[in-house]
Amino acid sequence: MSRHHQDKATFLERLIFNNRPAVIMLCLLVSVFLFWQATLIRPSTSFEKMIPLKHPFIERMLEHRNDLANLGNTVRISVEAVNGDIFNKDYMETLRQINDKAFYIPGVDRSGMKSLWSPSVRWTEVTEEGFAGGEVIPQSYDGSPDSLDLLRSNILKSGQVGRLVANDFKSSIVDIPLLESYPDPNDQGTLVKLDYQQFSHSLEEKIRDKFQAQNPNVKVHIVGFAKKVGDLIDGLLMVVMFFGVAFVITLVLLYFFTWCIRSTIAVLVTTLVAVTWQLGLMHAFGFGLDPYSMLVPFLIFAIGISHGVQKINGIALQSSDADNALTAARRTFRQLFLPGMIAILADAVGFITLLIIDIGVIRELALGASIGVAVIVFTNLILLPVAISYVGISKRAIERSKKDSVREHPFWRALSNFASAKVAPVSVALAIVAMAGGLWYGHNLKIGDLDQGAPELRPDSRYNRDNQFIIDHYATSSDVLVVMVKSAAEGCSRYETLQPMDELMWQLDNTVGVQSTMSLVTVSKQVIKGMNEGNLKWESLSRNPEVLNSSVARADGLYNGDCSLAPLLVFLNDHKAETLDRAVAVVKQFAASHDHDGLQFQLAAGNAGIEAATNEVIKQAELTILVLVYLCVAVMCLITFRSFAATLCIVLPLVLTSVLGNALMAFMGIGVKVATLPVVALGVGIGVDYGIYIYSRLESFLRAGLPLQEAYYQTLKSTGKAVLFTGLCLAIGVCTWIFSAIKFQADMGLMLTFMLLWNMFGALWLLPALARFLIKPEKMAGKQGGSLFAH
Structure with missing residues (x-):
């Protein structure tokens, strides 16, 4: 490079491009090590990782785990x-x-x-x-x-x-x-996880x-x-097949975008390196793949392709007037490293907010995604430009890029009207109407499961057919809510304990969604009736302590060793959120009026109790996650562009997408649960990339003195096509999940496809319309301060 260009280069750029062989060798050595680590990663999950361990329900359940041996897993x-x-x-x-x-x-x-x-x-x-x-x-x-x-x-x-x-x-x-851990049959001194x-x-x-x-x-x-x-x-192992399909689709579309096989392979290889590093680091840190984190490699691949396309597009544009591939790569690195870095930081911040949810699988998903976007900095922002500086871009692609940069583009010219004074007000009005409609319909969104059986699986899956068989043929369903009735030692069989239990059982039996109840009271009444010649009139609790003690003597499993805890089993028709809420509300209300020092009605154990606790955690975290994600993304944009107007232009389209996403979930009958809550952070994290790349280019043209509509036209010619391609490419790749045998993966695929497309559309449609009202081009013309992207 010329002395002039060397002077403009940052320290980081000089460090990387003046030591290209060392960069390639270092990445190669790291890749070999982490590839070996990635081959060792295995599917891994546990009962405790799937539940909110800090929730009071779960803490009480674990506290009395030994007393509830047959009511857990x-x-x-x-x-x-x-x-x-x-x-x-x-x-x-x-x-x-x-x-x-x-x-x-x-x-x-x-x-x-x-x-x-x-x-x-x-x-x-x-x-x-x-x-x-x-x-x-x-x-x-x-x-x-x-x-x-x-x-x-x-x-x-x-x-x-x-x-x-x-x-x-x-x-x-x-x-x-089941036991979560058990002695190794080959080595009795070692415990093996289930x-x-x-x-x-x-x-x-x-x-x-x-x-x-x-x-x-x-x-x-x-x-x-x-x-x-x-x-x-087993079903999620099909992810490998979907990953292969997404890879082939991306390969074909990327080639048609670049018209250069070298740059296409470079983008795909560096993105696969990012996926390998992410899997290798997960194993190195002691994590495995659970049903939720198995989706993270897809996300890393999608984000890597997004940034890789921007780099290739930039290098192709720079190659038209650069002396060689190295110069074009350095110019592109200088121009796009900072916006790419900010976008990746926004991704990572969005994912990290998921750590506030006290559920192991979500936290591992958040850590896995954060690690993944961190390695993209090294693979797609550093390694890719260095690799292209060696292999270059084909002359055919450069010539095509030259022609594109000078010729008139009717499609981009038409889209630039979104920034015009006539169209922008209409766009903003439509966005307001869509926002209002989304907020109104989004009130129908439910927390938790909305179907019987295992909603993570298809309704016609073998597991759900088996579950339906048991529901249809047995009086006790597989959905059990356990109320733990605590008393003083030897107090569980006293009338003062059993009578309130009987009263709570009556209230629960008359609650919609409750199939039946069972406790010590059930056994005591039956035995007392039996002791009185089976006369139904005697099917009631006796006040005589000796009679009560003898009546519960054989109620195995319905009280603990010192008779200080008696589980009250509530069999539910299903574990829908509404059913759980009704049953939990009855117990809480009853406990509030009947608890005292010698008697406590504590929630909850059983699979339905765990579901109720999970729903409460999700309900509390839903709004917090949304606010934190947008707050973090807004702060990142504010630091980057040093402008409230710019921040609003980038963030408001994302907010519209989230609101419409909630409305779509309500329409499709998808509840907010462990599988779908992360989509909010993931969708916003990936979607902010579009707005950052578009606004950074738009700002540079506005500072060059171009009017807003012309500046947006030039932005579309340079960065817009990369954004449009990326949105479509990623959506096509992710939509393959919709055909998964695993319903929650299909739900995530549907939601991510929607959010990727709408975020892309929002960046292309709504961002320039908002800029028409919020940005003052005449005040930006000729200024070099303000944004971190200014030179």
Whole structure:
């Protein structure tokens, strides 16, 4: 470069381009190391990462985890008799084998397993001589017709119909509590974390596939958190396929944009290097891939392509009057490094705001995305220009760029009318109407899940079909809210404890969405009735302490060791947000008026309790996240452009996109939950790039003295086509997610596609219209101060 150009170069530019071989070698060494690290990363998740550990509900649940051994992370296997009922020798033998096989799967809490074959599952009846009882399947069982008749009688007397046995007697359940960590079978001194994917595969291979093939008259249904997560991980492995599709689409579109295979490959390779670095660093820092963070490489690829296209576009424009590829690369680096850096910082700040949500998977997603955008600084802002300074851009692409820079563009000329005095007021008026409509319809947006079953999976997925089978055939659903009733030691069986529990159960039983309730009260009433010849008039609580103590003696699992905690189980029709809110509100209101020193009604355990806690965290964080993201992005823009007007021009189109995005979610029936809340920060973080690149070029032309509409036309010719291409390219790549078997991934794909397109459209349409009212071109002409981009 000439001495003049060297003088204008910044220290960073001289450091990088005067040491290009060292930069290439350093990046190569880092890439080799991090590629090795990336090959070691594995799918990884845990029950505790998916829940808000600091929420009071969860803190209480974990505090009493040992007292609620069978009410936490469980899997339920329903074994259906396809023809006939369960009172069949072959069926019962298959059920026994399934029970035994499940018993030995690593990660199962064997002491808490329950099925008809469990010795702890017993029957009780009142006889002339008093109470009689025993195991539901006695030691004398041999599969004969007489023993099957006895089994039928025992089941009817056990109280398990609707719980372990279906209402129609055509299926029964094996209830399997799980351990988060368990002793390594090969090394008893080491604890192994439960691998949800491996556990899910064990259930499929050792239970479902084996026994359905062995006995055609049996059909196996499996539900539970571990099975759902396992299915999610299996489905998300399709991400690799979607990534490949997005890569091919980007390759084709990028070539048609650049008309240069060298620069196309350079952009794709440096962006893949960024993805590799991100995955490698995640593993180096001790993180794995969970169902949510598996989407981060897509985002890093999208952001990397966005910045890479801007660099290639800039180098192609500079190459028309530069002596060589090195000069063009240095000029482009000088011109675009700072706006690119600010845009990446805005991305990172948007992602980091997600850290305020106390849910492990969201925090890991935030960290993964932040690490990813940080490495883009090195790969796409530094490595890419250095690589292009060696390989250059084809003469064909340079000639095309030269022609584009001098010829009239009817399309860009037409779009420049968005900045005209006639069109701008109409655009702003339409934006105000769209904002008002979005805010009005957005009030229909719900927090939490809006569907039965696992909303992360498709309604017709096998898991949701299995879940629907259990809902249809059992009185106790898989959605359980557990109220922890705390009393003094040995106080759970006192009348002063049981009577308020009975009253709360009555209120809950009459709450919309509650299927049934069960607690010590349920058992006590049944036993007292039995002690009085089964007379229904006696199905009530006794005030006599001895009677109460004897009535709850066999209520296994419904009180803890010192009788200071008694769980009250609330079986819900579903875990929709409205259902949870109603049940939680009833319990909170009851606790407010009945809690005292010796008695407390505490929420909540069970999967529905966890969902309720998660919904509360999401509801509290939703507005905070939105405000923080926009505040951080606005501060970054204000520091960069040193202008409130410029900041408003960039941020207001993003706000409109967020408002319309909420309205779209309400229209599509998508709730705000763990999977969709991050889209707000991700969409704003990626979308701000468009506005920063466009405004930085627009400002430079305004400072050169051009009127606003002409300045915007020149901006569109130079940067606008890169923004338009990037928006369309990224949207096409991300929209492939919509076809995923995983519903939450499809929801995220739909929302990100919408936000990418609307952010791009807002930057091209609304930004110049706002500039017409907020920017004073005559005051900017000839000035070199103000923006950080001024030289």
